[in-house]
Amino acid sequence: MSLRILNIPKPLLLAPMGFVSGGALAAAVSAAGGLGLLGAGYGDAAWIREQFRLAGPARAGIGFITWSLARQPQLLDVALEHKPAAVMLSFGDPRPYAEKIRRSGAKLVLQVQDVETTREALAAKPDVLVAQGTEAGGHGGQRSLFALLPAVKALAGKIPVLAAGGIVDAAGFEAARALGADGVLVGTRFIAADEALAAPQAKQRLVQAQGDATLRTTVFDIVRGYDWPAHITGRALRNRFSDSWHGKEDLLKNRLSEERSRYQIAAEKRDYDTAVLFAGEAVDRIDSVLPARAIVERICR
Amino acid sequence: MSLRILNIPKPLLLAPMGFVSGGALAAAVSAAGGLGLLGAGYGDAAWIREQFRLAGPARAGIGFITWSLARQPQLLDVALEHKPAAVMLSFGDPRPYAEKIRRSGAKLVLQVQDVETTREALAAKPDVLVAQGTEAGGHGGQRSLFALLPAVKALAGKIPVLAAGGIVDAAGFEAARALGADGVLVGTRFIAADEALAAPQAKQRLVQAQGDATLRTTVFDIVRGYDWPAHITGRALRNRFSDSWHGKEDLLKNRLSEERSRYQIAAEKRDYDTAVLFAGEAVDRIDSVLPARAIVERICR
Numbered sequence: 101m102s103l104r105i106l107n108i109p110k111p112l113l114l115a116p117m118g119f120v121s122g123g124a125l126a127a128a129v130s131a132a133g134g135l136g137l138l139g140a141g142y143g144d145a146a147w148i149r150e151q152f153r154l155a156g157p158a159r160a161g162i163g164f165i166t167w168s169l170a171r172q173p174q175l176l177d178v179a180l181e182h183k184p185a186a187v188m189l190s191f192g193d194p195r196p197y198a199e200k201i202r203r204s205g206a207k208l209v210l211q212v213q214d215v216e217t218t219r220e221a222l223a224a225k226p227d228v229l230v231a232q233g234t235e236a237g238g239h240g241g242q243r244s245l246f247a248l249l250p251a252v253k254a255l256a257g258k259i260p261v262l263a264a265g266g267i268v269d270a271a272g273f274e275a276a277r278a279l280g281a282d283g284v285l286v287g288t289r290f291i292a293a294d295e296a297l298a299a300p301q302a303k304q305r306l307v308q309a310q311g312d313a314t315l316r317t318t319v320f321d322i323v324r325g326y327d328w329p330a331h332i333t334g335r336a337l338r339n340r341f342s343d344s345w346h347g348k349e350d351l352l353k354n355r356l357s358e359e360r361s362r363y364q365i366a367a368e369k370r371d372y373d374t375a376v377l378f379a380g381e382a383v384d385r386i387d388s389v390l391p392a393r394a395i396v397e398r399i400c401r
Numbered sequence: 402m403s404l405r406i407l408n409i410p411k412p413l414l415l416a417p418m419g420f421v422s423g424g425a426l427a428a429a430v431s432a433a434g435g436l437g438l439l440g441a442g443y444g445d446a447a448w449i450r451e452q453f454r455l456a457g458p459a460r461a462g463i464g465f466i467t468w469s470l471a472r473q474p475q476l477l478d479v480a481l482e483h484k485p486a487a488v489m490l491s492f493g494d495p496r497p498y499a500e501k502i503r504r505s506g507a508k509l510v511l512q513v514q515d516v517e518t519t520r521e522a523l524a525a526k527p528d529v530l531v532a533q534g535t536e537a538g539g540h541g542g543q544r545s546l547f548a549l550l551p552a553v554k555a556l557a558g559k560i561p562v563l564a565a566g567g568i569v570d571a572a573g574f575e576a577a578r579a580l581g582a583d584g585v586l587v588g589t590r591f592i593a594a595d596e597a598l599a600a601p602q603a604k605q606r607l608v609q610a611q612g613d614a615t616l617r618t619t620v621f622d623i624v625r626g627y628d629w630p631a632h633i634t635g636r637a638l639r640n641r642f643s644d645s646w647h648g649k650e651d652l653l654k655n656r657l658s659e660e661r662s663r664y665q666i667a668a669e670k671r672d673y674d675t676a677v678l679f680a681g682e683a684v685d686r687i688d689s690v691l692p693a694r695a696i697v698e699r700i701c702r
Contacts, residue, residue, distance in 0.1 A: 214612065214613045215611070215612025215613045215685070216612075216613055218612075233545060233547060234535075234545060235545045235547050235548050242616075243613065243682060244534060244535060244536045244545040244546065244547065244566075244567060244682055245545065245547045246534060246536050246545065246546045246547055246566065246567035246568075246573065246576065246682075246683070247536050247567040247681070247682035247683040247685075247686070248682075250570075250572060250573075250683070250686055251612045251683075251685055251686070254686075265545075265547065266545060266547035266548040267547075269551075271551060271579055271580055271581060272547065272551075272580070274579035275547065275576040275577075275579035275580045276576075277579075278572055278575035278576035278578075278579050279572055279573070279576045280572060310516070311515065311516025311517075311519075311552045312515045312516045312517055312544065315543075380548070381544060381545055381547075381548035381549075382547070382548040382551070382552075384516070384548075384552055385548070385551055385552070385555075
C-alpha cells in the first residue's frame with residue numbers, strides 16, 4: 101500500500117464521524133502514524149474552530165457532508181483557515197468545492213458508495229478516493245466492500261483508493277489490501293477509543309454489541325429532521341426505536357412532532373434504547389475501549 | 402486454507418445454483434480440483450437423477466433449499482442414492498436431515514447468512530459452514546461478507562468456513578483467506594461458464610453487466626409464486642421488471658394473475674428485461690464466458 105500523497109507513515113485515515121471525531125481523537129490517530137479527520141457533521145463554525153484548537157500542532161484533516169455543506173458553504177472557509185492536511189467530502193456533488201480545497205493546499209478526498217458516485221467524484225479530480233462499503237457505520241449506500249472496492253479501483257486509474265466499512269483489525273486491513281486498497285478509512289472502531297467524543301455509555305454499548313446488531317435505516321434521520329438524499333441510509337445499532345419504526349416510516353412521519361419530543365429527551369439522557377448509535381457491521385469484533393494509538397497498531401501491524 | 406474434510410485439492414466449491422449448476426458444470430469443477438454441487442432448486446426427482454448421470458464418474462455433491470426440501474423430503478433419498486460427496490442445505494432448519502446425510506457418508510455443508518443462522522446451523526453439527534455474504538447472487542441475507550466471515554469463523558471453532566458472495570477472481574480468494582476463510586464457494590462466476598445450464602442469452606447478459614447492476618428484491622419471487630421466508634431476498638440483475646415493481650410489492654401482489662402470465666411468457670422467451678437473472682454484486686468483474694476449469698484456475702492460483 102502506498103499513500104505518499106497524504107504523507108503518512110501508515111495508510112489509515114480516521115473517518116470524520118460527527119460528534120465523535122474531535123480534535124483529540126484526530127490528533128491521536130495522526131500521532132500514531134495515520135491521519136485524523138475531524139467530523140464536521142451538519143456543521144458549526146465554533147465547533148470546527150474548537151476542535152482544530154484541540155488538535156493542537158498535529159496534522160489533521162476534516163470531513164464534510166457535501167449536501168449539508170452546500171447549505172452553509174462558509175464552513176469550508178472556516179476549515180481552510182486552519183490549513184487542514186485533507187478535506188473529505190461525502191454525499192453530494194463535490195465539484196463546487198474541489199478547486200478551493202486544492203488551492204488551499206489540502207488534499208481532496210472523496211468518498212463514494214457505488215460506480216455512479218465514483219464517476220461523479222472522478223469528475224472533480226480527487227487526490228484520494230474512499231470506497232465506502234455498506235458495512236460502514238453511519239450514512240452510506242448499498243454496495244458491499246468486497247465487490248465495490250475492485251470496481252472503484254478499476255475506474256480510479258492512478259488515484260489511490262481507500263477501503264472503508266467493516267475494518268476493525270489487521271485481518272480486515274489485509275483483506276482490503278488483497279482487494280486492491282491503497283489504505284483504509286476506519287470509523288466505528290475509533291468510537292470505542294479513549295479520545296473519541298462519544299459518551300462513555302455509547303462506548304460501552306458498542307463494546308457489548310454482538311452479532312447481527314446493526315441495520316441500515318432512515319428512521320433516525322426522520323425523527324431528527326435530517327433531509328438525507330434518497331438511497332442513503334444510516335447504519336446503526338438496532339434498538340427499541342428502530343424495532344418500533346423501521347419499515348413503518350410513513351407512520352413515523354405522521355406522528356413526528358410527538359415522537360421527536362420523546363426522541364430528543366432520550367438523546368439528552370443518552371438513552372440508547374431510543375437514541376441513535378451509529379455503528380458498522382463489524383461492531384461485534386470490538387470488545388474493548390482502547391487508546392487510538394493501540395487501535396492504529398492493531399489494524400496496521 | 403485447508404479443506405481436507407472434503408478431500409479436494411483446491412478449496413473451491415461450485416454453488417448449487419438452480420437451473421445453472423447441472424451435472425456437466427459440477428463435473429468440470431470437480432475435474433479442475435474443486436467440488437461441484439448440483440443445484441436441486443425447488444426440486445424435481447427426474448432432474449436430480451439426470452444431472453447425476455451427466456456428472457458421470459466425477460465426484461459431485463448437491464445443494465437443497467431447506468424449506469423447499471421440507472415439502473418434498475423424498476428428494477433427499479433420491480440424491481443420496483447417487484452417493485454425493487456432500488449435501489449442502491440453505492435457508493431453513495437443517496436438523497431433520499442432518500443425521501441421514503451424515504449416515505450416507507456425504508459431508509454436511511450448511512450455509513448461513515448471519516450469526517443467528519450460524520447458531521442454528523451449529524446445532525446440526527455440520528462438517529463445513531458457508532458464510533454467505535449479501536453480495537451473493539440469488540437468495541441470501543443482509544450481512545456483508547467482510548464483517549460476516551470473521552463473525553462466523555469466531556463461532557465455528559474447528560469447523561471449516563467457506564466464504565461465499567462477491568468472489569470472482571484471485572483477489573477475492575486472497576481477501577477471503579485474509580478474513581479467515583478455509584475456502585470459497587463461488588456461484589455467479591460459473592453462470593458464465595461454458596458448461597453451465599444457463600441460456601446463452603443469460604451468459605451474455607452477465608458478461609455485459611456493468612457496475613451497480615444488481616439489487617436484492619422479492620419481486621421475482623412474488624411473481625413466480627415462491628414462498629421464501631421473510632428477510633431472505635434474491636439478488637438479481639436490475640431489469641425493467643424490477644424497476645417497475647421493486648418497492649411496490651403490495652401493488653404487484655394485487656395484480657398477480659395478470660403479471661404472472663406476462664412474466665411466464667417472457668421467461669419462456671428468455672426475455673431478461675422481464676425474467677429474472679440472479680447474479681451477485683461482483684458481476685461487473687465478469688467479462689467473458691470461460692470453461693469451468695479456467696475459472697477455477699483464475700480464482701485458486
